Amino acid sequence: MFFVDTLETEGLGNRSYLAGGARTAVAVDPPRDIDRVLARAARRGVRIVAVAETHVHNDYVTGGLELARLTGARYLVPAGAEVAYTRVPVADGDLEPVDEDLTLRAVATPGHTPHHTSYVLQEAGHAVAAFTGGSLLIGGVGRPDLVEPRLTERLARAQHASVHRLAAELADEVPVLPTHGFGSFCSSSAAGGEGGTIGGEKAANPGLLQDVDTFVKELLAGLDDVPAYYAHMGPANTGGPAPVDLTAPRRADAEEIGRRLAAGEWVVDLRGRVAFAAGHVAGAFNFEVDGQLATYLAWMIPWGKPVTLLAESAEDLARAQRELTRVGIDRPAAASVGTPADWIADGTAPAAFRRGTFADLAAARERGADVVVVDVRRDGERAGGWIEGSVHLPLHQLHHRLDEVPEGTVWVHCAGGMRAAIAASVLDAAGREVVAVDDGYAAAAEAGLTLRTTD
Numbered sequence: 001m002f003f004v005d006t007l008e009t010e011g012l013g014n015r016s017y018l019a020g021g022a023r024t025a026v027a028v029d030p031p032r033d034i035d036r037v038l039a040r041a042a043r044r045g046v047r048i049v050a051v052a053e054t055h056v057h058n059d060y061v062t063g064g065l066e067l068a069r070l071t072g073a074r075y076l077v078p079a080g081a082e083v084a085y086t087r088v089p090v091a092d093g094d095l096e097p098v099d100e101d102l103t104l105r106a107v108a109t110p111g112h113t114p115h116h117t118s119y120v121l122q123e124a125g126h127a128v129a130a131f132t133g134g135s136l137l138i139g140g141v142g143r144p145d146l147v148e149p150r151l152t153e154r155l156a157r158a159q160h161a162s163v164h165r166l167a168a169e170l171a172d173e174v175p176v177l178p179t180h181g182f183g184s185f186c187s188s189s190a191a192g193g194e195g196g197t198i199g200g201e202k203a204a205n206p207g208l209l210q211d212v213d214t215f216v217k218e219l220l221a222g223l224d225d226v227p228a229y230y231a232h233m234g235p236a237n238t239g240g241p242a243p244v245d246l247t248a249p250r251r252a253d254a255e256e257i258g259r260r261l262a263a264g265e266w267v268v269d270l271r272g273r274v275a276f277a278a279g280h281v282a283g284a285f286n287f288e289v290d291g292q293l294a295t296y297l298a299w300m301i302p303w304g305k306p307v308t309l310l311a312e313s314a315e316d317l318a319r320a321q322r323e324l325t326r327v328g329i330d331r332p333a334a335a336s337v338g339t340p341a342d343w344i345a346d347g348t349a350p351a352a353f354r355r356g357t358f359a360d361l362a363a364a365r366e367r368g369a370d371v372v373v374v375d376v377r378r379d380g381e382r383a384g385g386w387i388e389g390s391v392h393l394p395l396h397q398l399h400h401r402l403d404e405v406p407e408g409t410v411w412v413h414c415a416g417g418m419r420a421a422i423a424a425s426v427l428d429a430a431g432r433e434v435v436a437v438d439d440g441y442a443a444a445a446e447a448g449l450t451l452r453t454t455d
Contacts, residue, residue, distance in 0.1 A: 012295060024048070026051070049074065
C-alpha cells in the first residue's frame with residue numbers, strides 16, 4: 001500500500017507532497033520551511049529517501065536542497081536545469097525507487113519552464129498518482145511567461161504538448177497532484193479545486209480541449225501580472241538556498257521603531273485591518289498576517305529593504321516570519337509584540353483613518369464631497385468593469401505612483417477589502433486623507449454607483 005500526503009502553503013497557493021510506503025518516502029517540491037515535511041514523515045514513521053523538484057521554482061524558495069542534506073536523500077532535479085550544487089540530474093523515463101513496489105518515473109513536461117519534469121508514482125508498475133508541478137493543473141496549466149519573454153510562445157506550445165502527453169499516457173483514474181494552481185500566480189488562470197484526475201481534466205481543462213493555436217492565443221491573452229519578487233526566486237533556487245532560520249527576531253522598543261521609520265525602513269503591522277485603521281504607528285504599513293502576506297509584501301517592498309514586524313501575539317509574529325522565509329525575506333530587522341501603545345513614543349497619539357462601504361462612498365458622492373476613488377485591483381480584474389470616474393493604480397504599483405493620486409479624500413477599494421487596507425496604509429503613511437472601502441466589489445452596483453466596462 002502507498003500513501004500521498006498533501007502539505008498546503010495557502011498564502012502562496014502551492015502544494016507539496018510526501019508520498020511513500022511502509023518504510024520510505026519521497027518529498028515533491030518541498031517548501032522552504034522543511035520542518036513541516038519532517039514532522040509529517042515522522043508521523044508516518046517513514047524515512048525520506050528522495051526529494052524531487054519538478055522545476056526550478058519562480059514563486060518560492062525551495063527547501064529541497066536542505067531537506068536532502070538533512071535526510072541524506074537523493075536530490076532529484078531536472079537535468080536541463082542549470083544549478084550550482086550537487087544533485088541527481090533527472091531525464092525523461094528515469095526511475096527512482098521509493099519503497100517496495102513503489103517507484104517514481106520522470107516524465108519530461110516542458111512548458112512552465114524549459115526543463116519542467118513531472119513525476120508519476122508507480123505501484124508494481126502501475127501509475128497511481130501524477131505529480132504535475134506547474135504543468136497540468138486542476139482546470140488549467142502553469143503559465144509559460146516566467147522564464148524569458150522570447151520563450152513565452154514556444155513554451156506555451158510546449159505546455160499544450162506536455163499536458164496532452166500526460167493525458168495520453170495515464171489512465172483516467174490517476175490523481176493529478178500539481179504544485180501550483182490554488183491561488184498561485186504561477187497558474188495561468190484561476191485554476192484550483194480540491195483535487196482532480198486525468199479523466200476529469202480531459203473533460204474540463206482548456207489545455208486538453210482546445211487545439212494548440214486556440215490554446216496558445218487564449219493562454220497568452222489571459223496572463224496576469226507577475227509579482228516583482230519572482231525575479232529573485234529563480235536565482236535563489238539556482239544558487240542553492242541557505243538553511244532557514246526561524247528563531248525569534250530581536251525585539252524593538254518604541255524609540256527604535258521610530259528610528260527605523262525615520263531611516264526609511266519598512267515597519268509592517270500584521271494586525272487585522274479593522275484594528276489597524278482604528279489606531280497604528282504613523283508611517284507603518286498594514287499587511288494582515290491572515291491575508292496574502294508573503295505575496296503582497298514581497299511584491300511591494302524594495303528588495304533587501306530592512307523590515308520590522310509588529311504583531312499582537314508571538315504566535316502571529318512566528319507565522320509571519322515563517323511565511324516570509326518562503327519568499328526569501330529571511331530575517332526581520334526587528335520585531336515587537338503588543339499594541340500601538342507599546343510602539344509609539346510617550347505622549348504621541350496613534351494615527352488612524354476611516355473605513356467605509358460602497359454605500360458610504362455613494363452617499364459621499366451624493367453629498368458632493370471632494371471624493372477621489374482609487375481602484376487598486378489588477379489590470380485583468382478592472383477589465384471586467386470599474387466605477388465611473390475611478391483612478392486605476394494597481395496595488396503593486398501604488399507606492400511608485402503616489403503622485404498620480406488626485407487631490408481630495410481618497411476612497412480606495414479592491415475586490416474585497418484586504419488589498420484596499422494595504423493601499424490605505426500606504427496612502428495614510430504618505431499623508432493623504434484616506435477611507436478604506438472594506439466591501440465586496442459586487443456591492444458597488446447595489447449601492448447605485450455607476451459602473452463602466454468601456455471607455
